[in-house]
Structure formats: structure tokens, C-alpha cells
Amino acid sequence: MSPSIIIALLMGKSPQLQAVSELLARSGIHCSIFEAGRDLIHSVAEVRYDMLLIDDELPDIPAIDVVRAVRGAPARDVPIILLATDSSEDSLVDALDAGADDYVCRPLSSRVLMARIAALRRRVTGERLRQGLVVRAGPYQLNSVGRFATLRDERIALTPKEFDLAMLLFSNVGRVLPSSRIEQTVWRHELAPLSRALAGLVSRLRKTLRIGAENGVTITVVYAHGYRLDVLEEDAAPRLPAAGRRTVVRRFTES
The missing domain is CATH 3.40.50.2300 (Response regulator)
Known part of the structure; x- marks a missing residue:
């Protein structure tokens, strides 16, 4: 060293x-x-x-x-x-x-x-x-330098673990991320089989970032596997007529 x-x-x-x-x-x-x-x-x-x-x-x-x-x-x-x-x-x-x-x-x-x-x-x-990486998905943007998020230009503070989880999910839009991979990324080790820490962290992230169809981004629990973040096309938001629509996933961009 x-x-x-x-x-x-x-x-x-x-x-x-x-x-x-x-x-x-x-x-x-x-x-x-x-x-x-x-x-x-x-x-x-x-x-x-x-x-x-x-x-x-x-x-x-x-x-x-x-x-x-x-x-x-x-x-x-x-x-x-x-x-x-x-x-x-x-x-x-x-x-x-x-x-x-x-x-x-x-x-x-x-x-x-x-x-x-x-x-x-x-x-x-x-x-x-990798600092300076900016990840965008829907109306959200994650900034690696300040470790904060923005939603339509509104800055949102995140805890260290919330940011790590958000960066992992937003960098893998549309992909199912195994719980074990998320735990290794956020906690640096796998949690006990009955631990609710990951589920609790996902719940807090949804609340902090106001994640939901109304903001064009959803987090889905994939039973026995893990979690998936999807970005909805504008015409998939629930505030618009819902009949006959499909959810379309957009890939994130980096700059």
C-alpha cells in the first residue's frame, strides 16, 4: 500500500x-x-x-x-x-x-x-x-457524486443504503435482481434467510422516492427470486384511460 x-x-x-x-x-x-x-x-x-x-x-x-x-x-x-x-x-x-x-x-x-x-x-x-455517473429512468435521476436523487428536478436525499439499492435497481431496469445480489451490494453479505431487512429497505425506498405508477416507475417483488424495477411508458400511467394498454419498459441511460 x-x-x-x-x-x-x-x-x-x-x-x-x-x-x-x-x-x-x-x-x-x-x-x-x-x-x-x-x-x-x-x-x-x-x-x-x-x-x-x-x-x-x-x-x-x-x-x-x-x-x-x-x-x-x-x-x-x-x-x-x-x-x-x-x-x-x-x-x-x-x-x-x-x-x-x-x-x-x-x-x-x-x-x-x-x-x-x-x-x-x-x-x-x-x-x-465511476463517480460522476448519472443514471436516469423515467422522471428520476440518480447522481453518484452527491449520492442523491431527483424527481422532476426535485432533489431527494437518500440514506447510504437507500442510494445503493436505488442505484442497483435503476441501473438494471426490467431485470430481475436476485435478493442475494442486492444484499451483497447493499450490506456486503447475504442476510439471514428470515431477515426482513431487504423488504423493509425496499419499502422505505418506495416511500422516499414516491415510486409508483403515478410517477412512471414501479418496483415489483418477484416471488422466490428478488425484485425488478420497471419504467412505464407515458401512456401506461393510471391517470390515463387504462383499457388495452401494455406496460413498456425503457432502458436507463447514462451520462
Whole structure:
């Protein structure tokens, strides 16, 4: 890895994580160390870090709140790995829902941690190369730089996971996307078989973007498979006479 990489390590008062800063230094990575969550939040507003490593046991505020605060800051696209003591599925899902990109349980393996850091940087670099992509479908437009949507020029704010889901669906108009692929894209792993997290996220996205036939775009549940987003032709909207019409799918465009 390049020695120009700067990683912020929010380690609270955990002496075990001192080894992490030493590991990063040996790898040629500059490491800024923080004990309090609020200090890191303030620093993120002023310094552009390449990645944040956040311990889940902090002296001032919950680590989840730090993640949420960072995701609401101007530098909200910084990659985040949560270093956790709790290996339960609920804690993992909560962390990823809050905006963490990865979740590594302690005790930490040096090789595993460095591999996770390298893999996350590769993925983020690829995503940043695609920044500037604008996806259009019907009256909607998704902007990858600001990670927001517009509906007939009305700007709509989206949570990180809402935007990831929207970008995946709007980039695959008319295609059935398996639930497993959506989960890997949005949560970076497949959810438990009985989890309702994906269904809940789809429901929230419909509400946030006001998706429905009245706006020319629908999301359909394909039983036992996944979800499909369709763009309706203008004459398929329900406000017009419905007799004898068919739903026609238009492909999205990029610019």
C-alpha cells in the first residue's frame, strides 16, 4: 500500500488496539489515533482520511453514533471498518445499516485485518472511478457524486443504503435482481434467510422516492427470486384511460 495513505484509528482506551497502530505503521500507513468519538467526528470535517477504523467500545458516545455522524458529514463517503467485540448477527446488521462498510471481530488477526483494509480500498477506488455517473429512468435521476436523487428536478436525499439499492435497481431496469445480489451490494453479505431487512429497505425506498405508477416507475417483488424495477411508458400511467394498454419498459441511460 502507498505510504501516502492516512487512516484514522478511533481506539477509545483499548490497549489491545495499540498493536493495530503499530501494524499500520510497519505497513507504511500513517495512522492518526483518537480516543474520543467526538474528536474523530470533528477531525473528519477538516481532514480527508482514506479510511476510518472504529472500535466499538468508546468512552464518550456509542460507535454506531460515530458512524452515523460521519455518514452525515461532507466527507461521508470515507470507508469505515468497525472493530467489534460482539460477533452477534444483530450487532453486525446494526453496524452495516448505520453505514459501516465492514465489520471485523476481535481478537484481530493481523493478516485478516490488512486483507480487509486492502480489499475495501480496492472496492472504494473502483467506485470512485465511476463517480460522476448519472443514471436516469423515467422522471428520476440518480447522481453518484452527491449520492442523491431527483424527481422532476426535485432533489431527494437518500440514506447510504437507500442510494445503493436505488442505484442497483435503476441501473438494471426490467431485470430481475436476485435478493442475494442486492444484499451483497447493499450490506456486503447475504442476510439471514428470515431477515426482513431487504423488504423493509425496499419499502422505505418506495416511500422516499414516491415510486409508483403515478410517477412512471414501479418496483415489483418477484416471488422466490428478488425484485425488478420497471419504467412505464407515458401512456401506461393510471391517470390515463387504462383499457388495452401494455406496460413498456425503457432502458436507463447514462451520462
